Amino acid sequence: MAVYTEVTDEALAEFLSLYDIGTLTAFRGIAEGVENSNYALKTSEGDFILTLYEKRVNKEDLPYFLGLMEHLRAHGLPCPLPVRAKDGRNLKELAGKMAAITTFLPGVWPRHIKLAHCEPLGAALAKLHLAGEGFAMTRRNGLGPDSWSPLLAKSLPHADSVLGGLGAELQAWLAQIEADWPKDLPVGQIHADLFPDNVFFLEGQISGLIDFYFACTDILAYDIAVCLNAWCFENHAELNVTRSRAVLRGYQSVRKLSDSEINALPVLARGAAIRFLLTRLYDWLNTPEGALVTPKDPLDYYRRLRFHFAVSGAGAYGL
Numbered sequence: 484m485a486v487y488t489e490v491t492d493e494a495l496a497e498f499l500s501l502y503d504i505g506t507l508t509a510f511r512g513i514a515e516g517v518e519n520s521n522y523a524l525k526t527s528e529g530d531f532i533l534t535l536y537e538k539r540v541n542k543e544d545l546p547y548f549l550g551l552m553e554h555l556r557a558h559g560l561p562c563p564l565p566v567r568a569k570d571g572r573n574l575k576e577l578a579g580k581m582a583a584i585t586t587f588l589p590g591v592w593p594r595h596i597k598l599a600h601c602e603p604l605g606a607a608l609a610k611l612h613l614a615g616e617g618f619a620m621t622r623r624n625g626l627g628p629d630s631w632s633p634l635l636a637k638s639l640p641h642a643d644s645v646l647g648g649l650g651a652e653l654q655a656w657l658a659q660i661e662a663d664w665p666k667d668l669p670v671g672q673i674h675a676d677l678f679p680d681n682v683f684f685l686e687g688q689i690s691g692l693i694d695f696y697f698a699c700t701d702i703l704a705y706d707i708a709v710c711l712n713a714w715c716f717e718n719h720a721e722l723n724v725t726r727s728r729a730v731l732r733g734y735q736s737v738r739k740l741s742d743s744e745i746n747a748l749p750v751l752a753r754g755a756a757i758r759f760l761l762t763r764l765y766d767w768l769n770t771p772e773g774a775l776v777t778p779k780d781p782l783d784y785y786r787r788l789r790f791h792f793a794v795s796g797a798g799a800y801g802l
């Protein structure tokens with residue numbers, strides 16, 4: 484359950500009076516999600532999501548996240564639209580936290596990934612990248628390659644309690660990834676966390692992309708590498724190449740990849756795997772027992788990383 488901050492009826496009524504979204508008819512906390520407190524909000528005007536930003540989201544980044552969603556939505560992407568209050572602002576304070584209302588998106592995220600999800604996913608990602616062109620703000624990737632070594636250092640003293648030899652293995656792998664990291668690939672606005680739980684489907688079509696709170700300005704093809712990791716593995720160790728081919732086909736039906744982007748896929752996939760491995764490892768070692776959110780298994784991404792280190796070229800992903 485991830486509703487960290489409770490909202491009283493009085494505070495909610497006062498907050499909603501700042502907006503022009505009709506009168507409240509229903510309000511409930513949403514258990515899913517790990518980063519922020521989310522509430523489903525129903526009014527006489529429609530359905531909305533109220534998000535209270537918790538401590539892992541940096542206050543200074545909120546104008547970028549909300550501005551990006553507004554920009555992407557204006558350019559045709561099915562992402563939440565931040566609602567502006569009567570004073571024109573889309574960011575307010577509630578219960579001592581920064582808070583925003585966004586539009587509710589229909590659909591459900593796939594609990595079991597099927598091949599049929601993969602091509603639409605790739606196409607939606609490419610549309611996101613094209614729609615992001617022209618957005619004036621930028622945000623450095625706080626979980627990009629320069630953050631991985633300090634993140635690993637924090638977990639090193641206890642890494643081997645998760646798996647014997649893990650610390651040394653990760654150090655060696657990370658050094659290799661850092662040395663190989665591409666420098667001149669096309670950069671733009673990326674989602675950076677487009678996992679299945681952030682993609683809604685309705686009647687076989689993508690109906691929504693959510694959770695832009697890791698979005699940043701970084702290598703476009705890195706976003707594909709995140710999706711290959713999150714959508715295309717079986718038993719966390721084997722790539723389902725039919726799925727990865729479909730993701731790449733969907734992507735290229737909208738935005739063609741250059742040879743440099745294709746050649747960089749293996750190292751980008753290694754980078755994406757180590758990024759999620761490292762944040763999960765940190766959370767695994769530092770989440771107190773009885774916390775609201777159960778930490779995810781870091782070894783799922785260790786197995787993927789092993790796979791990516793064994794491949795010799797982009798052909799392994801179906802290109």
Ligand SMILES: Nc1ncnc2c1ncn2[C@@H]1O[C@H](COP(=O)(O)OP(=O)(O)O)[C@@H](O)[C@H]1O
Pocket residue numbers: 485513515516517518519520521532563585586587588589680681693694695696
């Ligand atoms: N715009 C939206 N439309 C519909 N449901 C949403 C929307 N935003 C969030 N949700 C619901 O809230 C849950 C958690 O949202 P998410 O942004 O992933 O939270 P967190 O950032 O805390 O991980 C989602 O799984 C979904 O059920």
Ligand SMILES: N[C@@H](CCOP(=O)(O)O)C(=O)O
Pocket residue numbers: 516517518676678680681694759762763779
């Ligand atoms: N996708 C990340 C965790 C971030 O969770 P989200 O609910 O904000 O998508 C992972 O799987 O490690």
